Amino acid sequence: MKHKAYKANIIYTPTPAAFEVVPHGYVVVDDAGKVVTVSNALPTQWAHIEVEDLGDCILIPAMNDLHVHAPQFRNQGLAMDLELLPWLETYTFPEESKYANVAYARNVYSQFVRELWRHGTMRASVFATVHRDATIELARLFHKAGMGAMVGLVGMDRNCPEAVCNNAERMVNDTHALIDAVSDMPLVSAIATPRFVPSCSPTMMRAYGDLVAREGLPVQSHLSENHSEIAWVKELEPEASCYADAYRRYGLLGHTPTFMAHCCYSEGEEEQMLLDCGVTVVHCPTSNCNLGSGIAPVRRFLDCGIGVTLGSDISGGHHLSIFRVMQYALQMSKLHSTLAGGREAFLTLSEAFYMATKSGGSHFGRVGSFEPGYEFDALVIDDATLCDGVTPSYSLLERLERYVYLGDDRQLCRRYCSGALIPDPATRQ
């Protein structure tokens, strides 16, 4: 790769408070795929490099999905009439059990990775299943596509059907196999993935604690998603002072980067614990709506300094597009504020965009912004079909907002990950 510049309408969020907008500006990317500079005019020292002129397109950082269940891909948009626990029993576990079959896994996981690509998500933190070979296959598919991922082999050994269970020993061995497998995949890594407290016995949790301490693996799981789940955890782990404490007691809360999905009902002691342990909340508003879980208090998390990112959480969530998830984050924030008597500030578009880009990307390296040194993960949006030829035309920020609310994969004309143009994964498999 040589140095190269991209000319386009550049929009990104160095901070959540505001968009940085550079109309018809240049991003210079070095031979390692990292941003050197963004500027209005091509700096003289780069006058000789290749410039790719993207015309009137918008160039933004690519999307990052910090919570998604790959083996639930076939259940997307299905069975939306159930609450979390019966939904797991009736739809999710039976589908996940099929991943014992690697051929099945390869087929559906290929479609899953392609669909992430289609919607502009270049990095994802993914739950697979308990099945080693299928999970390694998923990692391989990300690698082959040139996309980034933290891939989690799931651990679960109680309160679930035999076919989707493993045990602590198998989980440890299989996670080691996954770590080995991804060692030569630069954009893919392994993440410790205890499903959630109700599925993990103390033995499993202790095994995770040891593994994480030894290998320095990041951790992802679920936390305080809905009322019945929280009550169940209280019953299962009576000595834990709150749901989060049931992870903390086993060394699974903040010893390494830790991502907890949902947190709809994290408050008081638990909220303080998330802050103290530096846990990242993964907000999954589409899922929380579909399963009727509730509305996470995102504004409060941000105000007290807890990091928040976004997750599609398919198939609790119905759609892989993180732009769609952004819409719901904004909408749920407004409803949350109204239900609280209007005393809470809504999330703004730049805050939601920051969650999806710079906040989400920060867990994959320096990803999610166009500041110097960031890996060039980017989307090129040709939104001509969303503009209408009427004057005065839309401003650049209006065009971005309209893309978030009205656009889809049809307007995404190029996708870059770590400096490389990423073609349709279907053409590479």
Place this chain on the structure above:
Amino acid sequence: MKHKAYKANIIYTPTPAAFEVVPHGYVVVDDAGKVVTVSNALPTQWAHIEVEDLGDCILIPAMNDLHVHAPQFRNQGLAMDLELLPWLETYTFPEESKYANVAYARNVYSQFVRELWRHGTMRASVFATVHRDATIELARLFHKAGMGAMVGLVGMDRNCPEAVCNNAERMVNDTHALIDAVSDMPLVSAIATPRFVPSCSPTMMRAYGDLVAREGLPVQSHLSENHSEIAWVKELEPEASCYADAYRRYGLLGHTPTFMAHCCYSEGEEEQMLLDCGVTVVHCPTSNCNLGSGIAPVRRFLDCGIGVTLGSDISGGHHLSIFRVMQYALQMSKLHSTLAGGREAFLTLSEAFYMATKSGGSHFGRVGSFEPGYEFDALVIDDATLCDGVTPSYSLLERLERYVYLGDDRQLCRRYCSGALIPDPATRQ
């Protein structure tokens, strides 16, 4: 037109309680565009008629949008950071003022009608503006497209900028002009459209009361959308016992078919009044989320016997697809139930589908179902791109649910209104 049969996977909702599913069945449509019968096999007396084989496609009734602001089309997906009243002042009224210019109106209204078509909405109840010529142009565009509409010339004479105001006399004269203009448009009619109480003086309301009594026009307006609006109405109409009563007192609640959008906070006396007056509630959940208005108690309305339909309400709503609105209706129903301590049943998919089809369509004649005598308003869905070639394949109802949550206009391959195949309106204008 001659009798004709369509062969496809037929799905519709004669009642809200359940889908009627006829795999590879036949709909026979007569020469007037009305459904004669739906059956598993082609009845012998129709053995000679033309059969259009739609293969493995799904055939459903077309969508009906009972609350949509055509002149807000350009504001779709914009300015989502404001609550109702400031949003009206800052974005909506300035845009609506442009419709004094008929050329502007023709340009944007053409795009609006085409976009309704694209998303499978064959009938709509539409707010235009106070401008006569632009409103007649909108009616003409629906007629030319072969699509159904109730078109409303808006009345408003207080609390809004001069450029979007009329007065009672102009409203009455211009509505008569609209009634004349649509008299030779079989699928288009006029609807009385007082914007909402804060915009309409007692003089305007009385003029509407007289007009509706004289002409038998249906009525559409807004009701109990958010807290500040409700408080304002209480101030403006101190003698009204509730917001709905401020319409009732002028003969604008149920003397003729009456559609009230939102009703997020209609309860007690107001709810009883809606029931007693036979008012139809138009549920606009995308809009209610975007503007942080709240969640309408739809389950309670249905349980007490109030009719409920769906509206996209652009540009409070961000998207014209009634399938998208269905998603939000289901999701908001789940959140509403959870916030009420889980003591309320969610809406089911068949209930939401019924609202969008048979309930919504009932206000345009016998529309929205495939029962005998219904006008053949239909969509053909080719969802092959949403199926994944994995066996076992999805059931027909699963395919429909996945289309609702994951599909878009790309899967809609044909659209029928009142028996006629409706081509892209852009090819007819």
